Amino acid sequence: xxxxxxxxxxEAEADPAVKAVxxxxxxxxxxxxxxxxxxxxxxxxxxxxxxxxxxxxxxxxPGALDPLTCELIYMxxxxxxxxxxxxxxxxxxxxxxxxxxxxxxxxxxxxxxxNQTNALVTAMQIPVDEAFLVSDGRPTGR
Amino acid sequence: xxxxxxxxxxEAEADPAVKAVxxxxxxxxxxxxxxxxxxxxxxxxxxxxxxxxxxxxxxxxPGALDPLTCELIYMxxxxxxxxxxxxxxxxxxxxxxxxxxxxxxxxxxxxxxxNQTNALVTAMQIPVDEAFLVSDGRPTGR
Amino acid sequence: xxxxxxxxxxEAEADPAVKAVxxxxxxxxxxxxxxxxxxxxxxxxxxxxxxxxxxxxxxxxPGALDPLTCELIYMxxxxxxxxxxxxxxxxxxxxxxxxxxxxxxxxxxxxxxxNQTNALVTAMQIPVDEAFLVSDGRPTGR
Amino acid sequence: xxxxxxxxxxEAEADPAVKAVxxxxxxxxxxxxxxxxxxxxxxxxxxxxxxxxxxxxxxxxPGALDPLTCELIYMxxxxxxxxxxxxxxxxxxxxxxxxxxxxxxxxxxxxxxxNQTNALVTAMQIPVDEAFLVSDGRPTGR
Amino acid sequence: xxxxxxxxxxEAEADPAVKAVxxxxxxxxxxxxxxxxxxxxxxxxxxxxxxxxxxxxxxxxPGALDPLTCELIYMxxxxxxxxxxxxxxxxxxxxxxxxxxxxxxxxxxxxxxxNQTNALVTAMQIPVDEAFLVSDGRPTGR
Amino acid sequence: xxxxxxxxxxEAEADPAVKAVxxxxxxxxxxxxxxxxxxxxxxxxxxxxxxxxxxxxxxxxPGALDPLTCELIYMxxxxxxxxxxxxxxxxxxxxxxxxxxxxxxxxxxxxxxxNQTNALVTAMQIPVDEAFLVSDGRPTGR
Numbered sequence: 132x133x134x135x136x137x138x139x140x141x142e143a144e145a146d147p148a149v150k151a152v153x154x155x156x157x158x159x160x161x162x163x164x165x166x167x168x169x170x171x172x173x174x175x176x177x178x179x180x181x182x183x184x185x186x187x188x189x190x191x192x193p194g195a196l197d198p199l200t201c202e203l204i205y206m207x208x209x210x211x212x213x214x215x216x217x218x219x220x221x222x223x224x225x226x227x228x229x230x231x232x233x234x235x236x237x238x239x240x241x242x243x244x245x246n247q248t249n250a251l252v253t254a255m256q257i258p259v260d261e262a263f264l265v266s267d268g269r270p271t272g273r
Numbered sequence: 274x275x276x277x278x279x280x281x282x283x284e285a286e287a288d289p290a291v292k293a294v295x296x297x298x299x300x301x302x303x304x305x306x307x308x309x310x311x312x313x314x315x316x317x318x319x320x321x322x323x324x325x326x327x328x329x330x331x332x333x334x335p336g337a338l339d340p341l342t343c344e345l346i347y348m349x350x351x352x353x354x355x356x357x358x359x360x361x362x363x364x365x366x367x368x369x370x371x372x373x374x375x376x377x378x379x380x381x382x383x384x385x386x387x388n389q390t391n392a393l394v395t396a397m398q399i400p401v402d403e404a405f406l407v408s409d410g411r412p413t414g415r
Numbered sequence: 416x417x418x419x420x421x422x423x424x425x426e427a428e429a430d431p432a433v434k435a436v437x438x439x440x441x442x443x444x445x446x447x448x449x450x451x452x453x454x455x456x457x458x459x460x461x462x463x464x465x466x467x468x469x470x471x472x473x474x475x476x477p478g479a480l481d482p483l484t485c486e487l488i489y490m491x492x493x494x495x496x497x498x499x500x501x502x503x504x505x506x507x508x509x510x511x512x513x514x515x516x517x518x519x520x521x522x523x524x525x526x527x528x529x530n531q532t533n534a535l536v537t538a539m540q541i542p543v544d545e546a547f548l549v550s551d552g553r554p555t556g557r
Numbered sequence: 558x559x560x561x562x563x564x565x566x567x568e569a570e571a572d573p574a575v576k577a578v579x580x581x582x583x584x585x586x587x588x589x590x591x592x593x594x595x596x597x598x599x600x601x602x603x604x605x606x607x608x609x610x611x612x613x614x615x616x617x618x619p620g621a622l623d624p625l626t627c628e629l630i631y632m633x634x635x636x637x638x639x640x641x642x643x644x645x646x647x648x649x650x651x652x653x654x655x656x657x658x659x660x661x662x663x664x665x666x667x668x669x670x671x672n673q674t675n676a677l678v679t680a681m682q683i684p685v686d687e688a689f690l691v692s693d694g695r696p697t698g699r
Numbered sequence: 700x701x702x703x704x705x706x707x708x709x710e711a712e713a714d715p716a717v718k719a720v721x722x723x724x725x726x727x728x729x730x731x732x733x734x735x736x737x738x739x740x741x742x743x744x745x746x747x748x749x750x751x752x753x754x755x756x757x758x759x760x761p762g763a764l765d766p767l768t769c770e771l772i773y774m775x776x777x778x779x780x781x782x783x784x785x786x787x788x789x790x791x792x793x794x795x796x797x798x799x800x801x802x803x804x805x806x807x808x809x810x811x812x813x814n815q816t817n818a819l820v821t822a823m824q825i826p827v828d829e830a831f832l833v834s835d836g837r838p839t840g841r
Numbered sequence: 842x843x844x845x846x847x848x849x850x851x852e853a854e855a856d857p858a859v860k861a862v863x864x865x866x867x868x869x870x871x872x873x874x875x876x877x878x879x880x881x882x883x884x885x886x887x888x889x890x891x892x893x894x895x896x897x898x899x900x901x902x903p904g905a906l907d908p909l910t911c912e913l914i915y916m917x918x919x920x921x922x923x924x925x926x927x928x929x930x931x932x933x934x935x936x937x938x939x940x941x942x943x944x945x946x947x948x949x950x951x952x953x954x955x956n957q958t959n960a961l962v963t964a965m966q967i968p969v970d971e972a973f974l975v976s977d978g979r980p981t982g983r
Contacts, residue, residue, distance in 0.1 A: 132690045134506045135397045135519075164404065168390070171397040175520030181611055182390065182527065188607065189382045195375035200342050201383050207346045208387035208534075210964040211353030213497045213781045216394045217387070218966055219405040222702045233337035235703075236743030240331045241343050242964055243750065245350035245359070247957035248310070248324065250776075252358045254920040254952055255277045255313040256928055262306065263361040264558045274832045276932045277945075317946030323753055324953065330749065350960075352538040355639045355923045360540055364560045377561075378601030384538055385608065389531035392634075396494040396526055398502055406700045416974045418790045419681045419803075448688065452674070455681040459804030465895055466674065466811065472891065473666045479659035484626050485667050491630045492671035492818075495637030497781045500678045501671070503689040517621035524615045525627050529634035529643070532594070532608065536642045539597040540559045546590065547645040548842045636822040639923045644824055648844045661845075662885030668822055669892065673815035676918075680778040680810055682786055703965045732972065736958070739965040750958065757950045763943035768910050769951050772917045776955035779921030784962045785955070787973040801905035808899045809911050813918035813927070816878070816892065820926045823845045823881040830874065831929040 138173040140165075148176035152183050159191050166220065199228045203238055210242055280315040282307075290318035294325050301333050308362065341370045345380055352384055422457040424449075432460035436467050443475050450504065483512045487522055494526055564599040566591075574602035578609050585617050592646065625654045629664055636668055706741040708733075716744035720751050727759050734788065767796045771806055778810055848883040850875075858886035862893050869901050876930065909938045913948055920952055 143149045143165075152173075153165050172179040190201055202225035209217035225235070285291045285307075294315075295307050314321040332343055344367035351359035367377070427433045427449075436457075437449050456463040474485055486509035493501035509519075569575045569591075578599075579591050598605040616627055628651035635643035651661075711717045711733075720741075721733050740747040758769055770793035777785035793803075853859045853875075862883075863875050882889040900911055912935035919927035935945075 133398045133400060134503060137399075164402075166402045166404070167399050168394055168397075171399050172393065172523075174516060175523060177614070178393075178520060178524045178527070181524075181614065182393065185607055185611070186386055186390065188603070189379075189386045194382075195373065195379040196345075196383070200345060201379070203338075203342060203346055204349045204380060204383045205387045206964070207349035208353050208384055209391055210960055211350050212388065212391040212395070213963055214391040214395055215966060216399050216401050217391050218964065219401045219702060223405040231337065232742060236746060237331075237337040237343070238346060239740075239743060239961055239964055240336075240746045240749075241338070241346045242350055243746070243957045243961045244328055244331045245347045246354065246960035247953045248328065249351055249354040249356040249359050250920055250956035251314065251320075251324065251949055251953045252310055253354070253356055253923055254916070254928065254949055255310075256275045256925060257279075257309050257313045257358050258275060259358050259361045260306075260308045262308070263365040276929060314949075316942060317949060319756070320946060320950045320953070323756065323950075327749055327753070330745070348538070352534055355537055357540060360538065361560060374600060378604060381535055381538055381598075381601060382604045382607075385531045385535045385604070388534035389527045392494055392530035393523055393527045395497055396490070396502065396523055398499060417682045417684060418787060421683075448686075450686045450688070451683050452678055452681075455683050456677065456807075458800060459807060461898070462677075462804060462808045462811070465808075465898065466677065469891055469895070470670055470674065472887070473663075473670045478666075479657065479663040480629075480667070484629060485663070487622075487626060488629055488633045488664060488667045489671045491633035492637050492668055493675055495634050496672065496675040496679070498675040498679055500683050500685050501675050503685045507689040515621065521615075521621040521627070522630060524620075525622070525630045526634055528612055528615045529631045530638065532612065533635055533638040533640040533643050535598065535604075535608065536594055537638070537640055539561045539594075541563075541593050541597050541642050542559060543642050543645045544590075544592045546592070547649040632822070636818055639821055641824060644822065645844060658884060662888060665819055665822055665882075665885060666888045666891075669815045669819045669888070672818035673811045676778055676814035677807055677811045679781055680774070680786065680807055682783060701966045701968060705967075732970075734970045734972070735967050736962055736965075739967050740961065746961075750961065754954055754958065757947075757954045762950075763941065763947040764913075764951070768913060769947070771906075771910060772913055772948060772951045773955045775914045775917035776921050776952055777959055779918050780956065780959040780963070782959040782963055784967050784969050785959050787969045791973040799905065805899075805905040805911070806914060808904075809906070809914045810918055812895055812899045813915045814922065816896065817919055817922040817924040817927050819882065819888075819892065820878055821922070821924055823878075824843045825847075825877050825881050825926050826843060827926050827929045828874075828876045830876070831933040 133167075133171055135171045135174055137167055137170040139170075143170075143173060146173075146176070149173045149179065152176070152179050155187070156183060159187055168216065168220070199225060199230055202228055202230070206238065207242055207245075211246070275309075275313055277313045277316055279309055279312040281312075285312075285315060288315075288318070291315045291321065294318070294321050297329070298325060301329055310358065310362070341367060341372060344370055344372070348380065349384055349387075353388070417451075417455055419455045419458055421451055421454040423454075427454075427457060430457075430460070433457045433463065436460070436463050439471070440467060443471055452500065452504070483509060483514060486512055486514070490522065491526055491529075495530070559593075559597055561597045561600055563593055563596040565596075569596075569599060572599075572602070575599045575605065578602070578605050581613070582609060585613055594642065594646070625651060625656055628654055628656070632664065633668055633671075637672070701735075701739055703739045703742055705735055705738040707738075711738075711741060714741075714744070717741045717747065720744070720747050723755070724751060727755055736784065736788070767793060767798060770796055770798070774806065775810055775813075779814070843877075843881055845881045845884055847877055847880040849880075853880075853883060856883075856886070859883045859889065862886070862889050865897070866893060869897055878926065878930070909935060909940060912938055912940070916948065917952055917955075921956070 143153045156165050156169060157163060172182060202221050205221045206225060209221055285295045298307050298311060299305060314324060344363050347363045348367060351363055427437045440449050440453060441447060456466060486505050489505045490509060493505055569579045582591050582595060583589060598608060628647050631647045632651060635647055711721045724733050724737060725731060740750060770789050773789045774793060777789055853863045866875050866879060867873060882892060912931050915931045916935060919931055
């Protein structure tokens with residue numbers, strides 16, 4: 132059970148600020164479904180709108196990375212943060228965007244290795260190789 | 274400074290088990306460089322070999338995901354775990370594999386959004402939508 | 416289901432060390448309820464007492480921060496750690512101490528932003544500005 | 558050293574989108590300083606603008622929580638995420654907004670207790686008390 | 700509900716690669732049970748085998764640390780990562796390997812203190828004492 | 842650089858509450874060294890005393906787990922939390938308490954595996970096996 136009230140469609144219809152976001156979610160995704168996350172955020176319309184606008188810009192509009200790659204990154208973060216809801220929703224989204232089971236298997240293998248080597252590096256407090264630090268060859272400043 | 278001794282090339286040459294892994298790292302990557310992580314792991318040759326074999330299978334051999342996508346997933350995990358060494362090394366690897374600055378910018382935007390919505394979902398303890406749970410339509414069991 | 420036995424009131428009554436802590440919890444909170452966390456810790460009376468004494472000193476006695484602010488800090492930590500029990504219990508405690516829904520909405524917005532910018536900073540490995548480092552203007556030493 | 562180029566003022570002056578954000582940071586904070594985080598984000602003006610607009614709305618504009626409380630929440634998240642830059646910058650910001658050393662001491666005590674009890678609860682997998690779950694007494698739905 | 704199909708014994712019998720790992724799990728543990736984790740990994744036989752081989756080498760074969768100590772370390776990591784499944788399975792394994800309730804109580808106390816002092820150290824950004832850094836008295840290099 | 846002033850011995854001598862803790866640290870450890878963590882906490886004598894008393898009870902007094910096992914657990918938590926100071930100090934303490942390099946190698950292998958399997962389990966959202974849940978065979982209640 133959530134710590135917040137989850138807005139019904141009737142409630143959302145009655146609040147113009149919430150309705151506008153719910154309508155845009157439906158239009159952008161071409162689906163009638165507004166998933167529960169947005170129903171929880173609805174109590175704070177400003178945060179609802181800012182979060183949706185950000186997510187839409189990053190995940191739903193054309194960008195330098197393709198939509199499936201974005202979902203895989205989202206999944207990786209959600210796993211590291213242990214966010215069950217986010218793992219379920221973005222794994223479902225990745226499948227909807229064409230992720231094959233072979234790709235999912237490879238994703239799991241990468242995530243497993245990354246967490247393993249992250250822990251080994253951190254345990255040994257390995258200093259960063261000079262070679263990794265030269266990112267642009269220009270002096271920094273302000 | 275690390276909590277372990279970092280093996281020099283001379284030391285690695287003198288230990289057949291370590292030398293075999295260092296040689297394979299160089300051959301696989303077509304580079305003379307063996308980065309510091311492996312020099313720290315060398316004190317435990319069994320873990321050195323198992324970790325390298327795993328990383329090679331997942332990151333250096335052909336798989337269902339392309340090499341750059343794998344690096345982006347690795348970076349996302351490393352950021353969530355706050356592993357400075359891993360962030361530097363895999364960001365460098367992603368650039369070596371062709372990541373453009375526009376792709377890196379998109380990566381940052383996705384990682385930022387994912388951590389933001391992960392936190393919001395967790396704070397509100399949002400229950401998972403039924404729609405996300407039907408992953409394969411088959412009963413599970415054993 | 417927990418990994419430990421949850422002590423009933425009858426069991427607690429029969430163990431003087433546990434009873435003393437449960438009695439103090441009830442007296443301090445002016446409530447009959449001893450929540451489940453303490454029932455799990457009861458198997459180790461020394462840890463039970465030390466944990467309760469610490470929590471009482473920090474959260475239940477007058478301090479430099481007011482009780483609601485302390486709960487908001489507790490909630491923020493619990494969200495970042497993904498502790499479902501702690502999120503529920505401290506969100507309930509914050510509401511009991513007067514947190515309005517508008518304050519909760521603002522809390523969510525801050526927590527979301529903090530996790531987003533934490534991730535961006537970590538991904539980019541931004542060096543700390545000199546200006547942030549001068550905390551007291553005195554040389555340190557021992 | 559960062560993984561990104563840190564924009565100088567001269568570079569920012571030459572890019573209208575970046576200049577607009579840097580100008581707004583200076584105007585909002587009534588300070589000439591644009592801290593390094595924004596100089597790292599500048600390579601992606603869209604993310605720079607969205608992040609600054611979000612931070613400004615949440616942290617710099619009047620809200621239901623006072624500015625110091627917001628900084629304490631930000632600090633708590635940053636500690637849990639281990640973001641060194643964010644800890645330094647928001648601890649400095651909290652002091653600039655009036656945090657006393659006694660308040661900082663209390664903050665540390667709360668953060669320490671929260672991380673301790675989070676771990677204990679998680680280790681024992683304590684189920685959430687029914688009493689904490691009744692957040693609004695209304696049926697949820699969509 | 701999981702994001703993957705959990706393989707039944709019948710399905711595992713029909714796939715030689717999966718069957719070989721399941722057989723080895725049963726033989727190594729002298730038990731008929733193959734726990735659910737392996738049934739989820741079975742969709743990717745290469746990751747299944749690599750993960751099991753690694754776990755077996757580290758946790759089931761004689762090593763420098765005794766089996767119970769290994770389980771306690773595993774539990775500590777799982778608590779810090781908030782992995783409910785792993786906490787349950789490794790706490791059960793520790794009990795099967797002889798962990799007493801007094802030892803479990805001590806484990807909880809150590810885990811609680813470690814998370815508390817980790818947070819305090821991180822919040823205060825304490826620099827590492829020189830005395831802790833001299834790990835082997837030899838110059839490092841390559 | 843820390844966010845707090847690090848107390849010198851002269852300053853500690855002049856404050857009875859701080860002096861009492863520093864004296865007890867030296868007596869308990871039979872060493873003249875008071876490491877930097879305590880010098881940072883000294884600004885809040887109540888938190889200093891509570892934290893030291895807790896650490897002493899858990900780590901310095903005889904308990905159900907031997908001192909080296911306690912340090913290994915502490916190290917595992919510190920790695921998962923990414924606390925550099927704590928990793929260095931507790932790895933040094935483990936060595937001082939007799940940890941061999943072979944034991945350290947095994948520790949690293951366990952920590953690596955645990956973080957890997959934690960991530961895989963979390964990614965797949967594996968449900969806990971019934972067999973792991975029967976911790977004491979007694980009904981719980983209050």
